[in-house]
Amino acid sequence: MKMKKGEDRRRLASEHGYAEKLFLEKVWFPVFQHFNCLTPEYEVDDYIDGKRYLDFAYIRDTLRLAIEIDGYKQLRR
Template sequence: MSSISFEENYTAFLEHHLARRSGERRGRLERGHAHAESLFLRNVWWPLRGNLEDLHPEYEVTDWRGRSYFADFAWLPGNGELKLLFEIKGYAAHVRDMDRQ
């Protein structure tokens, strides 16, 4: 387990991902990462993993029709053999709210 607090780690996590994004990808992170997602990290992910490594918030994926949508989180560990997507509020909310606003 990390000796750095969740709050410090979470702040650094968001700053890291925001600094590496622009345009709609950055906007989705700014608008899409809210209270439910931070509660998931604090109450589920952090107690299980003790870190936020290999976790990507508001991760863009393409569906079977070739349309993009943003999963709440993707866990992409370095070995490349395992990839998990997490939806905190459910897929319907993302489709309903899928626009640039």
């Protein structure tokens, strides 16, 4: 497997919010030790209004896994 290069690597590093980066740092990398087969901002067809972007897609052979990260927002009282 190849290491991520170019656009995918740039998007992994720069276009995600705090929750997505925390997921990569605390969950994904400790388990897998690499980002191979993990694609950020993966475009998918949406039957309602065209296109959507998944936070991450893990695509390997016949396995396709969609990963969406919801950030935590504290409510004010």
